[in-house]
Amino acid sequence: MTISHAQSQQWEHINNTRLTEDAVADLRDFKSGDINFKLALWDPRVNGVRYLKALTYTLATGLSERHRAQLRRVRNRDVGSPITVIHDGESVCLDYIRAAYELSFISDHVPLDGATVLEIGAGYGRTCHTIVSNHDVAAYVILDLPNTLAVSSKYLAAVLSDEQLARVRFVPVDRLDAVVSPMTFDLCLNIDSFAEMPPDTVRSYLSLVDGRCGHLYVNNPVGKYVDPSLDGHAEGADVVAMAMETGLLRDVVDIHDNRAVADEADRFVDAYRPGSGWSCVANDWAPPWSFYWQALYRRQTPAGAAPSNGAARPVGS
DSSP: OOOOOOOOHHHHHHHHHTSOTTTTSOOTTGGGSHHHHHHTSOOTTTOHHHHHHHHHHHHHHTOOHHHHHHHHHSTTTTTTOOOEEEETTEEEEHHHHHHHHHHHHHHTTSOOTTOEEEEEOOTTSHHHHHHHHHSOOSEEEEEEOHHHHHHHHHHHHHHSOHHHHTTEEEEEGGGHHHHTTTOOBSEEEEESOGGGSOHHHHHHHHHHHHHHBSEEEEEEESSBOOOHHHHTTTTOHHHHHHHHTSSSOOOBOOTTOHHHHHHTHHHHHHHHOOSTTEEEEEEEEOSSSTTEEEEEEEESSOTTSOOTTSSOOOOOO
16 A cells, blocks of 8 residues: 655745754744744744634633623624634634623622722723623713723613613713712722732722722733744834833733732732722632723722722813
């Protein structure tokens, strides 16, 4: 029996251009380079969407029926052409999978039906969309920079019903003192933006929360990282330097070491506690990003009472 060993034109090309004798002479870095990107891995430098879809698919396999029911209630998730996968007949994207995880974490500890909610920094509005679609909140106030509010207000107007949208209020940060400061809220949310603000601004927001809110949910990085292999520092050294100066937690952490991340959890919980009169009722890793943590705090005295850490300071933009 004669077995053919002819190689395809594709592999003839690979062997002539990538897997040459010179290329495999040094094994020190071959698993992170062109050789292994042909043997075992798709090149992450040009296959970002492929890996994003793989991550989304993997997360979708772990969704509980509770999560799936939450997502089914969120209509119009396809607005904006998200990068999606189909799992068990349902289209899902990473943003709303995260939102379902976050909603489950929050609703385990905070009654949301009839609640008043303040979100500081809402992005395009996926968290608001998810909460308002699953719970009969009394009011949902989004506090943000004007340019971002322009995005979230347009998006939420497109995806929410008129009745749902009527409960959402969009407030620019320069109107905070006039609109938000006199109000009280059952819950304040901050997802992925406290770490991008000047430290004094974060402290001012926490002071506002201390005086005006009953619960606080925070989902942010546990620290900073300096790893050019992740993105090549494509936006330049100046942008990296700016990022290192923001937030309350600025120690450099090995973000792909779960124990190193977990070791920062106590500092995270302490940093975002609004005042001495608050208890942390739950905290945990916030999937899927390796270096994100989440915590839910509860105020021990009624919202609107004097702040537990002193008089509220003016909140910066």
